[in-house]
Amino acid sequence: MIEVKNISKTFKLSKKQRTLDGTKNKFKIAVENITFKAKPGEIYGLLGPNGAGKTTVLRCIATLIKPDKGSIIVDGSSVLEDSREVRSKLCLLTNELKVDPNFTAEYLFGFFGRLYGMNDSEILKRKKILFEEFGIDEFADVKTSDMSSGMKQKLSIAISLVHDPKVIIFDEPTNGLDVITARAVTDYLKKLRGEGKTVIISTHIMTVAEKLCDRIGLIIEGGIAAEGTLNELLEKTGAADLDDAFFSIYKKTRENVS
Amino acid sequence: MRNSIITILKKELKRVFLDRKLAFAVFIMPGLTIAIIYSLMGGMIEKLDDDAHEHITVVQTINMPHDFRLAAEALYGTGMIIEENEPTEKDKAVQKVISGDSDVLLVFDENFIGDNREGLPGVTRYANSIKDFSIRGGYMADSVLESMRKNILSERLGGVDEATVFTINREDVAKTEEKAGKAISMLLPMLLTVFLFAGAMQVGMDTIAGEKERGTIATMLLTPVKRSHIAIGKMLSLAIVSLASCLSSLAGVLISLPFSNTMFGGGFNFSDLAYGVSDFLLLIVQMVAMALSFVSIICLISALAKNIKEAGGYIAPAYMVILVMSMSTMFMQPEGVWSYMLPIYGNILSIKNILMFKYTHTSGLISLASTILFASVLAWLMVRAFYSERIMKSS
Numbered sequence: 153m154i155e156v157k158n159i160s161k162t163f164k165l166s167k168k169q170r171t172l173d174g175t176k177n178k179f180k181i182a183v184e185n186i187t188f189k190a191k192p193g194e195i196y197g198l199l200g201p202n203g204a205g206k207t208t209v210l211r212c213i214a215t216l217i218k219p220d221k222g223s224i225i226v227d228g229s230s231v232l233e234d235s236r237e238v239r240s241k242l243c244l245l246t247n248e249l250k251v252d253p254n255f256t257a258e259y260l261f262g263f264f265g266r267l268y269g270m271n272d273s274e275i276l277k278r279k280k281i282l283f284e285e286f287g288i289d290e291f292a293d294v295k296t297s298d299m300s301s302g303m304k305q306k307l308s309i310a311i312s313l314v315h316d317p318k319v320i321i322f323d324e325p326t327n328g329l330d331v332i333t334a335r336a337v338t339d340y341l342k343k344l345r346g347e348g349k350t351v352i353i354s355t356h357i358m359t360v361a362e363k364l365c366d367r368i369g370l371i372i373e374g375g376i377a378a379e380g381t382l383n384e385l386l387e388k389t390g391a392a393d394l395d396d397a398f399f400s401i402y403k404k405t406r407e408n409v410s
Numbered sequence: 411m412r413n414s415i416i417t418i419l420k421k422e423l424k425r426v427f428l429d430r431k432l433a434f435a436v437f438i439m440p441g442l443t444i445a446i447i448y449s450l451m452g453g454m455i456e457k458l459d460d461d462a463h464e465h466i467t468v469v470q471t472i473n474m475p476h477d478f479r480l481a482a483e484a485l486y487g488t489g490m491i492i493e494e495n496e497p498t499e500k501d502k503a504v505q506k507v508i509s510g511d512s513d514v515l516l517v518f519d520e521n522f523i524g525d526n527r528e529g530l531p532g533v534t535r536y537a538n539s540i541k542d543f544s545i546r547g548g549y550m551a552d553s554v555l556e557s558m559r560k561n562i563l564s565e566r567l568g569g570v571d572e573a574t575v576f577t578i579n580r581e582d583v584a585k586t587e588e589k590a591g592k593a594i595s596m597l598l599p600m601l602l603t604v605f606l607f608a609g610a611m612q613v614g615m616d617t618i619a620g621e622k623e624r625g626t627i628a629t630m631l632l633t634p635v636k637r638s639h640i641a642i643g644k645m646l647s648l649a650i651v652s653l654a655s656c657l658s659s660l661a662g663v664l665i666s667l668p669f670s671n672t673m674f675g676g677g678f679n680f681s682d683l684a685y686g687v688s689d690f691l692l693l694i695v696q697m698v699a700m701a702l703s704f705v706s707i708i709c710l711i712s713a714l715a716k717n718i719k720e721a722g723g724y725i726a727p728a729y730m731v732i733l734v735m736s737m738s739t740m741f742m743q744p745e746g747v748w749s750y751m752l753p754i755y756g757n758i759l760s761i762k763n764i765l766m767f768k769y770t771h772t773s774g775l776i777s778l779a780s781t782i783l784f785a786s787v788l789a790w791l792m793v794r795a796f797y798s799e800r801i802m803k804s805s
């Protein structure tokens with residue numbers, strides 16, 4: 153269970169970032185007053201265009217950055233007050249997760265297991281399950297620098313799941329993956345949902361949200377513009393598909409702003 | 411979760427040992443380099459010495475009085491060949507000194523020891539100051555002339571004692587162990603400093619800035635481990651690596667001793683270096699303190715840098731400053747407590763003092779305290795950096 157309440161995050165922009173963005177503003181409000189809940193056994197999706205603030209929200213939940221205001225509770229633990237407890241309950245997956253090139257899969261898995269405070273037999277149990285699930289067994293003793301990029305990706309996912317987290321957060325799960333791997337990943341997320349995990353993903357791809365998510369939060373320019381199941385969103389907008397629904401809400405939000 | 415520090419420490423050390431190139435650079439190279447440098451230098455100096463002993467000095471003369479030959483034979487025997495030339499051959503003789511065919515030319519005034527002459531007789535010595543053998547030959551010729559003068563004087567005054575007037579006896583009060591200590595403390599503190607720093611630098615940039623650059627640190631930040639523990643684990647592993655390369659350098663010195671003692675001027679044996687257990691302990695304590703301060707510098711810079719290249723760019727000037735510091739102790743021995751308050755510099759001075767049997771606890775403790783304070787401040791800043799969203803945002 154994740155409860156995000158009224159969180160806002162503003163970044164201070166460095167000179168370089170200001171020139172890159174072409175703005176004179178010293179600050180960038182990345183997200184403002186975001187509130188939503190994700191429950192066990194469901195996949196919650198944050199859907200929105202690039203720069204909407206999805207990654208910022210996910211990083212706040214994962215304790216990598218602190219929201220300026222608001223609160224986040226992960227399975228009863230507060231992100232702000234008990235960040236280590238929160239980290240032991242969740243994992244944050246992205247397609248940019250890298251594995252240390254100097255070690256074998258076997259070693260890295262054990263290393264991270266120990267960092268999560270697991271003992272050897274717990275690690276062994278998880279390794280059996282995950283290495284089989286992701287087909288890493290054959291490559292367990294290969295240095296990761298000698299692995300294909302697909303294998304490294306799978307290993308990084310397996311490592312992130314070593315502690316069997318209750319909450320799985322995946323930033324843009326299908327980004328940069330070929331269709332077959334993307335399918336494997338979404339199937340696996342469904343499997344986790346079946347196990348009663350709380351899953352949150354972010355995506356900018358309509359079909360991913362449509363097919364994978366039980367509930368969707370439309371995030372536009374740092375705020376949640378609409379929320380609900382696919383059907384609720386279609387009803388609300390009278391649109392035929394999510395694509396149309398998204399654009400009708402997008403237009404309305406922009407009109408309100410200006 | 412103190413265990414997590416150890417887990418991280420082990421991983422970092424494993425990383426160094428697994429990488430053969432890195433392990434070689436950190437553990438073998440320092441010792442090997444020192445052993446080779448010391449042995450080569452020692453060997454070269456020994457060879458120069460041998461050459462000098464084998465060389466027979468050739469002295470050309472014009473108008474040479476017979477007393478000179480007698481004095482030369484008495485002093486150098488067959489070690490000096492004397493050639494006589496006609497006064498008309500002077501230019502040719504000078505040419506020979508220039509070319510190195512002979513070492514010295516002595517031109518005596520005509521009728522040098524004769525009775526009926528006006529004023530004092532003189533002798534002109536030609537030597538070539540860019541040729542080592544000629545310089546040495548010049549001094550030898552001087553000695554012969556001096557001895558010849560004494561012979562003439564004692565003849566005139568009626569006895570050797572009358573001519574000698576008084577004798578000089580020169581005693582060296584330096585203990586042999588101190589001489590050996592001075593010799594070894596010339597270069598060693600600098601070499602230790604360099605290897606201590608270089609070892610930590612290579613590994614440190616990779617383990618911190620490298621992990622940021624490759625993005626692998628993000629996975630670590632997502633574990634429940636405290637960020638301070640991650641930082642400390644990495645720092646400790648670096649300190650161990652840095653000390654290991656330093657011990658390797660010390661081993662290099664020991665290996666090269668049999669070949670290198672002449673390099674320090676000879677005249678003593680390295681068995682004169684009677685360092686006790688306490689000296690080695692003091693040395694190690696100072697080295698640990700120095701290693702910690704180097705590690706804190708390298709860690710802080712690596713944590714602030716975005717990638718290895720940037721870290722290297724910032725570490726280079728720090729390395730230069732430390733190099734200059736350590737080199738300056740080769741030539742200067744500052745007095746006073748102030749110099750020991752300078753972190754790192756005070757350690758180098760203390761190490762030098764230990765090697766020279768001149769260590770005092772006051773200066774030693776001051777240098778330790780200042781270095782540890784310095785290292786703690788930097789380490790604290792580094793841990794702060796690990797908590798900063800801005801600095802650690804590489805995920």
Ligand SMILES: Nc1ncnc2c1ncn2[C@@H]1O[C@H](COP(=O)(O)OP(=O)(O)O)[C@@H](O)[C@H]1O
Nearest residue numbers: 163180182201202203204205206207208209803
């Ligand atoms: N560390 C940062 N410093 C400055 N601006 C940032 C930083 N992270 C994100 N932003 C800005 O915040 C906004 C939201 O970014 P992000 O959450 O990454 O969006 P999304 O994941 O939806 O594409 C963007 O305008 C981005 O430029």
Ligand SMILES: [Mg+2]
Nearest residue numbers: 206207208323
């Ligand atoms: Mg994003």
